[in-house]
Amino acid sequence: MTPRRTRRPRAPAWTATLTWKAAVFIAVMCCALAALLGTLVHVSVTGQTVRDAREKALARLVDATRLYEAGEPLPPFAGLDPAGLPDPLRRLTARGERGTMVADHRGRPTMWAAAPADGHALAVRVDHSLGAGTIDALDRSIVGSSILAIGATLAVGAFAVTRVTRRLHATAQVARRITAGDLDARVDDPRTRDPRRPQDEVATVSGALDTMAASLQRKLQSEQRFTADVAHELRTPLTGLSAAAELLPEGRPAELVRDRVRAMRGLTEDLLEISRLDARNETVDLAVHELGPLVERVARASGTGPGAGTGTEVRVVRDAEVETDRRRLERVLGNLIANAHRHGGPPVVVTVDGATVTVRDHGPGYPAYLLASGPQRFRTESGGKGHGLGLTIAVGQAEVIGAELEFGGAEGGGAEARIRLPEYVRFEDDPREP
Numbered sequence: 001m002t003p004r005r006t007r008r009p010r011a012p013a014w015t016a017t018l019t020w021k022a023a024v025f026i027a028v029m030c031c032a033l034a035a036l037l038g039t040l041v042h043v044s045v046t047g048q049t050v051r052d053a054r055e056k057a058l059a060r061l062v063d064a065t066r067l068y069e070a071g072e073p074l075p076p077f078a079g080l081d082p083a084g085l086p087d088p089l090r091r092l093t094a095r096g097e098r099g100t101m102v103a104d105h106r107g108r109p110t111m112w113a114a115a116p117a118d119g120h121a122l123a124v125r126v127d128h129s130l131g132a133g134t135i136d137a138l139d140r141s142i143v144g145s146s147i148l149a150i151g152a153t154l155a156v157g158a159f160a161v162t163r164v165t166r167r168l169h170a171t172a173q174v175a176r177r178i179t180a181g182d183l184d185a186r187v188d189d190p191r192t193r194d195p196r197r198p199q200d201e202v203a204t205v206s207g208a209l210d211t212m213a214a215s216l217q218r219k220l221q222s223e224q225r226f227t228a229d230v231a232h233e234l235r236t237p238l239t240g241l242s243a244a245a246e247l248l249p250e251g252r253p254a255e256l257v258r259d260r261v262r263a264m265r266g267l268t269e270d271l272l273e274i275s276r277l278d279a280r281n282e283t284v285d286l287a288v289h290e291l292g293p294l295v296e297r298v299a300r301a302s303g304t305g306p307g308a309g310t311g312t313e314v315r316v317v318r319d320a321e322v323e324t325d326r327r328r329l330e331r332v333l334g335n336l337i338a339n340a341h342r343h344g345g346p347p348v349v350v351t352v353d354g355a356t357v358t359v360r361d362h363g364p365g366y367p368a369y370l371l372a373s374g375p376q377r378f379r380t381e382s383g384g385k386g387h388g389l390g391l392t393i394a395v396g397q398a399e400v401i402g403a404e405l406e407f408g409g410a411e412g413g414g415a416e417a418r419i420r421l422p423e424y425v426r427f428e429d430d431p432r433e434p
Contacts, residue, residue: 017165018161018164018165018168019158019161019162019165022157022158022161023154023157023158023161026153026154026157027150027154030146030149030150030153030154031146031150034142034146034149034150035146037142038139038142038143038146041138041142042135042138042139042142045134045135045138046135049131049134049135050102050111050131052131053102053111053126053128053131054100054111054113056111056126057100057111057112057113057124057125057126058100058113060075060077060078060113060124060126061078061098061113061114061115061122061123061124063075064078064122064124065115065117065122068080068117068122077124077125077126078122078123078124078125079122079123080117080120080121080122080123081120081121081123082123082125084103084105084106084110084125085112085114085121085123086101086103086112088101089101089112089114089121089123090114090121092114093114093115093116093120093121093122093123094116094121096116097116098113098114098115098116099113099114100112100113100114102128105125108127108128108129109127109128109129109131109132110125110126110127110128111125111126111127111128112124112125113125113126164200164202167189167202167206168202168205170187171187171189171202171205171206171209174186174187174209174213175209178209178213178216183213183216183217183220184217185213186210186213186214187206187207187209187210188210189202189203189206189207191203191206192206192207192210224275228271228272228275228276230271232272234264234268235268238261238264238265238268241257241261241264242258242261242262242265245257245258245261246258267389270389270390270393271389273393273396274389274392274393274396282400284324284325284328284400284401285325285326285327286323286324286325287323287324287325287326288321288322288323288424289321289322289323289324289326289329290319290320290321291319291320291321291322291352291355291357291421292316292319292320292352294326294329294330295314295316295333295350295352295357296314296316297330298330298333298334298337299312299314299333299337299350300312301334302333302334302337302338302341311341311346311347311348312337312341312348312349312350313347313348313349313350314349314350314351314352315349315350315351315352316351316352317351317352317353317354318352318353318354319352320352320354320355320423320424321423321424321426322355322421322422322423322424323422323424324401324402324403324421324422325400325401328397328400328401329397329401329403329421331393331394331397332394332397332398332401332403332405332419333350333357333359333419335390335391335393335394336359336391336394336417336419337350337359338390339390339391339394340359340360340361340363340415340417341361343363343415344361344362344363344364344414344415345361345362345363345364345414346361346362347361347362348360348361349361354423355420355421355422355423356418356419356420356421357418357419357421358416358417358418358419359416359417359418359419360410360414360415360416360417361414361415362410362412362413362414363414363415364413364415365409365410365413365414365415366407366408366409366415370391370407371407371408371409374395374407375391375392375394375395375407391407394417398419401421402422403419403420403421403422404419404420405417405418405419406418406419406420
C-alpha cells in the first residue's frame, strides 16, 4: 500500500509581501534589542541595589558585633540565632565565616548579614522591600517602554516600507501595461526627473523601465512603419502585375502567374491590416447581430480546397444576440475556419453556444509554440501553405472588438479555437408599467 502524502499547509499570500517581511524583521530586531537593553539595565540596577543593601547590613553587623562584645543589649534588628535566619547563613557561620543573603522574612524581602559569635550566629537584618520594589517598578517600566518603542518603530517602519512598496507596485503596474501593449505607459518617478536628487534603488529600476519602454516603443514603431511602407509600396506594382496577368493568353503559365499574384496581393493586404492593428487606432462599428445566422454566412463563404463552403458543419446549440463589429467578427471567424481547413483535418465543425463560437477540426492540432505563446507571424509548422498571418490577424481583430480568443486541443484530437463575445442583453418593457 502506497503511503499517503500529507500536504503541507501553505502560508497566506500576504506573508510573502515585502511589507510583512519588513514588519517581522523590525519587530524581531526591536524585541531582541529591547530584551538585551532591558537585561543589561535590570542586572546593573539590581546589582547596585543589592550592593547598597549588603553594605548597610554589614555596617549594622559591625555595630552589633561591637555591642555584643561589650556585653550591651543588641538592637531590635540583631540577635543570636534569630528565627528566620536562612539555613545557608547558619551553615556559613558554623564554619566560622561571615556572609550576607537576601531572603523573605515574614513576607518581606530582607537582606541578612551573619557572623560567628561564641558558637552562635550573630545576625542582623535590613528591610529590602524598597530596593525590591524599585527593581520591580524598573522591570515594569522597561517592559512598557519596550512595547511603546516597538509599536512606534513598527509604525514608522511600516510607513517607510509602504512608501517604497507603493512605488514598486506602481512600477509593476506600468510593466504590466507595457506587456499588454500600452507602450506609452511610464513610471515617471519624481526622483528620476531631477538628476540632482539622490536616487534610491526603486528610482533606478523605474528609470531603467522607462528607458526600456521608450526604446521598445521606438523600435516597434519603426517596424510598424516599415511594414506599412513595404505593403503600400507593393500595392502599386502588384496592381500592374494583376492587370498584366489578365492579358496573358489562357494556359497553365497564365494560371500560375495569376495564382501567385493573388497570393502576393493577399499577403500585402494582410500586412497592411496587421500594421493598422499594431498602430492601435482602429475604430469599431458596433451593432446588434444574431450570432447563428452570421456564423452560417461566414461558414458558407469560408474553407479551402475542394468543397469550400460545404465542408464546414455549423451547429447552433443556443443562439444569442451580440453587440459587435460585424465585419471584424466575420474576419476573425473566416480566418479561423480557413486555418482549420488549410492546416487541420476534416470535418471542420463550428459550434454556436450562446455568445461563444468554437471552431474545431480533426487534424494534428495546434503546434506547441502556439499554445504556449500565441500565434507568431511568418511561422507555421503544419507543412501547409501560409505565412502565419491569419491567426495573428484573428487575435488582433478579436482584441479590437473586445472578444476573448483562446486556442487549445480538442477532446479526441484536433485543434479547437474558442471565441467569447460580449452577449447583448435586451431589456423588455415591463407590462405592469403604464
